[in-house]
Amino acid sequence: MATRQTQGLARLMRAPAIILLFVWMIVPLCMTLYYSFLNYNLLNPTMTSWAGWFNYQYFYTDPAFFEAIRNTLVLVLGVLLITVVGGIAIAMLIDKPIWGQGVVRILVISPFFVMPPVAALIWKNMIMHPSYGVLADVAQFFGASPVDWFAQYPLTAIILIVSWQWLPFATLILLTSLQSLDTEQMEAAEMDGAPAHSRFLYLILPHMARAITVVILIQTIFLLGIYAEILVTTNGGPGTASTNLTFLIYRAARLNFDIGGAAAGGIIAVILANIVAIFLMRVVGRNLD
């Protein structure tokens, strides 16, 4: 087989995917960058002019921007904390010798396949609704007054919903990692009289470290882009109490028709995501060799 011919063929086979992704990545991003320096509002498109750094300055001086950054961080960190700690606990529980492990796995993994708008609406109406939700029924059963989640604790409510969606993902990946743990090593430690907590700290946790890192990084990428859950529950409110960066940019672009401002916000989102991405690429890249 002629190697040169094979390599030519391989290049031809790779080309469409590479060209498509290259265009998909570079063209919209350059357009965003260009728009971010324009005064451009869709309500008044004829008045478009060069804005310099104005859009960035505008974001920087807008109190809603800092609240959105804060909300984004709280949302990401809150969900990560719940899903990683909960995921480790549930993975270890499912890994025990239990009856019906297959069914338990299926039940636990299910929320991940529920599309975001449905998940949010189920929680909003069935679970957290102050008069018809299950939590209100539970509160009344104990004689407490029901909580109006989306008015009083909007960000917490969204964190709970998103955690419910991502807990299965964390559990499944951590369980996969746990099941590859060398059982002989565990038994040896047990026979040597290592207590449960030190077996967890010195054997299980180090073994899962890599999987935990992957869970954190992949979830962070998706969590930075949380959108539908906010749209159908709080619509970013009350005020801007549950507006994250994604939602702020969506509002600028689609509700205020401020193309320049939304583009500047988009560039800021890219910079934020890139910081996370660099870490993820290192972890995944190491595995490639």
Next chain:
Amino acid sequence: MARATSRNARVGWTVAAWFVALLIFFPILYTIITSLKSEQEAIAGFDLIPSFTLESYQTVQSQNNYWRPFTNSVILAVGSTILALIVAIPAAWAMAFSPTKRTKDILMWMLSTKMMPAVAVLVPIYLIFLRTGLMDTRIGLTILLMLINLPIVVWMLYTYFREIPGEILEAARMDGASLRDEILYVLTPMAVPGIASTLLLNIILAWNEAFWTIQLTTTNAAPLSAFIASFSSPQGLFWAKLSAASVMAIAPILVLGWFSQKQLVRGLTFGAVK
């Protein structure tokens, strides 16, 4: 650990695991139950036993024209996945079987495109769709969903293809197989399971996509994710009907998902956890 576990401990762990599993599954279960209630029952307080009426399912289908978004979801999810496979299979194949020095860099770069936040390109994509008449069309959204998931598809296929041992190819070559025979009779049968897994996972991801589908559709091309999101205040759709619409939107993908647990881990971690 099994040898040391007494029956009592096993009962204890089983009860605990089932309790947690049912708690996590509860919102879905309760939605299914509510979908089988009448509207009066649905808001009458906590009750796990419905009257098993299919009233809500019928209303959603007749009043809200449910089949349009359902068909759109199927077309978008399956269409974008097949398009992605057509582009990705040759690329992953080439990278797995004739890797060059830059293959690893290309793969990492593809992964990096997945990290671009969707909202960063909302403005240009929205304007492009407006100006080219792609807004609220199935074809526009199919292409977009294909581009979004292409990096995952290439990666998943690559990790599957890479596991096909090269020695088999050499053996086939020594036996005088041509390139065509090699592809048709040696590689394809070994690649099919990986392709099937990729197909499954990508359909799930495309079905559940809820940013672009909401931004770029109104009625004509709106899939279930956008359709359901339009009921964010249950004025037009009450509890039982909302539940019925939700169950119909998630049921097909829930079943697909149960069959693809293993592939999910692999696909979503880009092969970093298997």
